[in-house]
Amino acid sequence: MTNTDHFDVAVIGAGVIGLAVAQRLSAAPFMADRNLVLLDQEDGVGQHTSSRNSEVIHAGIYYPSGSLKAALCVRGRQLLFEHCQRYRVPCRRTGKLIVASERDSDSLLALQQQAANNGVDDLELLDSGALRRREAQVQADIALFSPSSGIVDSHAFMVSLLHLAQQQGAIFAPRTRVQGICRKVEGFEVTTRLKSSSGIGDEDYRFTTTAIVCCAGLQGPALAKRIEGLDPQLIPQQFLCKGDYFSYSGKSPFQHLIYPLPEANTAGLGIHATLDLAGRLRFGPDTQYVDSEDYTVDPHKRQRFAEAIRRYFPMLDPLALQPDYAGIRPKLAGAGEPATDFIIQDTTEAGFPNLVQLFGIESPGLTASLAIGERVTAMVRNFF
Template structure:
């Protein structure tokens, strides 16, 4: 049986960031990805935003790792020439009733260690973004955008340059602890395989719980319930009316931040995501959502031309909280939690997972004493 040092399951941003951090000459690392391409799910179906760390519970892993990850990510992009732009974001109160939400966000951000938000009033908002309707806003200069695909490729290159090996179309279907670590069984391009690894990192994203259920010795009580939450995105044809990202106040009783406006590095404007809980992974986009999207967007962009609103794509977040429940934190599960040495499970790594990916990888390396 082939034996390696580390098996990383999943070649999204998390798995590849862990591989890039852990890979060294003389250290055998295998990244097993079930799909034909890297980053086929959550890592490539998102807003491509580098988050500042504004919304999360103070003291949470999301708050801590977003701040650390943000700075690591900007530095990585500079070093590895990954296209990005520190474009800035405006969090907008559309009426006086929402000023309290704006104040609460400012207080929460400061409690999380984000101290560069700039309160602005209506006149300044109109100067910055004439097409936006609002009575006040917060400007977040640390928010940025990134080419997520280029980022994934840079992580892959960094890992492979240090000796890590990526295998696609390879599905790990069973993990079994033994005296020398773990025995992983599954199929690779349709053929069965088995290998031994000293340590395993489950970075399966939407499928992390599925793998955990096939891990011998891992009690069901240690596998948090997965809640699949789909978000749809619509693009806006023609010239974008904004220079910044535009975020409305978070909507009450939803799992998201409201349908916000983001720009990609080519200047394409898109709106989303909404929130829809699912039973199964399904990326279909209902074109009938165009009008509800338009109504939500017109609260802060009243001159929206709905004829320019076109179906884009959808993404799915691996949430640990269900409808109506408080947002759950990242769950980095180690032997201290489940009693199985050499196994780390990464559960519920939704937004800001892309921003936090390098910080999560650093945390994983520390947990493995590497």
């Protein structure tokens, strides 16, 4: 790249969302004679939240009907399974069990209804006998079985998106941190800091672009504040909600993903059991609002994790739990506040054309990524 470059579209952030946006955009017919650059401050793709999650392909059960989360999860799940099959990205339809006690059966049935309203109509209600036949070690009175939930190798998925986008003409610029964005007569001027691979001799690089899509994850609001002239009212307040994981040493006693019924007004889905494609079991994530990005897992949480897990897996030996990794959710609601939806914002009507910003892309962002890519592509098409 030279200091006189002009791009038609710049996508900022190469987590799974920026990658899916770049892949979908670069495949769109209106982009055939246009160029796209995908920038990330890191050396490679998906170094932040996209590699710190459960890698679960969600069915779309929990989210309020009519929300972006519900619509994009259901559509994204279908696109993701198709993508994995077509491009040989490892994934598996493990199925998922949401388990509950008899006294919570009304809440479980309400969840089944919520899922049906979202178009997820394949849930099966199991009694304790049917549950035990599927998972001998799980103890609960009733359960919902979701056959269309699964797991994906998120890294392989991201690499496949990058390769496709590049084959379709997108340019990937790693080690390129966006420092500021200025509006020009047509489009924007973007100032970046290029990190040299040796770590010394960083340099500034400026380019112009007609349109920008910001997919900066946790940095979304901070980046938006660096867009000159953007109305601060368009930038939502963001909260950091950390989720720790503990791995389980030894062979997994489960074949399915096991989830408790989510408690009302919690910021997560409850400490659940997920498997990776190698069959390893881990538990988490919990929810803890934090002030800064610190990914240390507190080993003292073992007992609290064990208590939560024993409600559905009484045979658990707490010593089999080892602190593993953590992720941080970009929440748009504070502790105890009602959950909020994704924000996918075209700022044209606010007098700031050619900009799309994404905020609060927490779970089910991985599942929804390709559907988010489709939606953003439809928005960007209107800019040309």
